[in-house]
Amino acid sequence: GEDVEQSLFLSVREGDSSVINCTYTDSSSTYLYWYKQEPGAGLQLLTYIFSNMDMKQDQRLTVLLNKKDKHLSLRIADTQTGDSAIYFCAENGGATNKLIFGTGTLLAVQP
C-alpha cells in the first residue's frame, strides 16, 4: 500500500541548516513534493522533484532523492524563524492526480 512517513518534530537554531526526512513506499511515484504549512494557512508547494533526478536545488532549499531506499529529504540552509512551520512530504504514487501526504514534520526554529 501507499505510505509516507516523517518524523514529527525537528528543532534547530536560527542560522543552522535543517534537514527534514521522509520515506515512502510506492516505487512507481513519478514526482515527490515538499509542502509547507504555516499556522492558520493552507499548504504551500515549496518544490518537487522528478523521480529520475537525485537532487534539486532552489535557493536555500535542496531536495535529495534516494530512489533505491525510497528516501526523500529537504535541506533548508541558513534556517530563519520564518521557516518555522509544518513540512509535508508527498508522493503521487504513479497515479495521475492523487497525492499521498505524510503526517508532517513540525520545524521549530530557535532564535
Place this chain on the structure above:
Amino acid sequence: ETGVTQTPRHLVMGMTNKKSLKCEQHLGHNAMYWYKQSAKKPLELMFVYNFKEQTENNSVPSRFSPECPNSSHLFLHLHTLQPEDSALYLCASSQAQGPLEQYFGPGTRLTVT
C-alpha cells in the same frame, strides 16, 4: 495568496444543520480537490474533480456531498455531521496532467457541536 479562496474560514454547526463550503480558484486549473486535515493524522483526500467530473471518492460518508458546477468552483455540502467531522477542510486545484502542482486554499475550520 495562492489564487485559491475558501469561504467561510470558520464554521460552527450543530449536528442537524445543513451548510456548504465554497472554494474558488483563479488559476485556470482544471482539477479540484477536497481534503480533510485532522490533528495528528495525515492529510486525507476526500474528492477529486477533473474537468468537472468526479474521478475520486475516497470512501467518504454520504453526509458529505461535493458539487463542481464548473472548473473554477467547488462546493462541499454538509448535513447531519458528527463531532468527529470537526477538522480543517482544504480545497486545492491543479492542472489535471503534468507534475501535479497542487495549490491550496487557506481552509475552512469546521467545528461540529
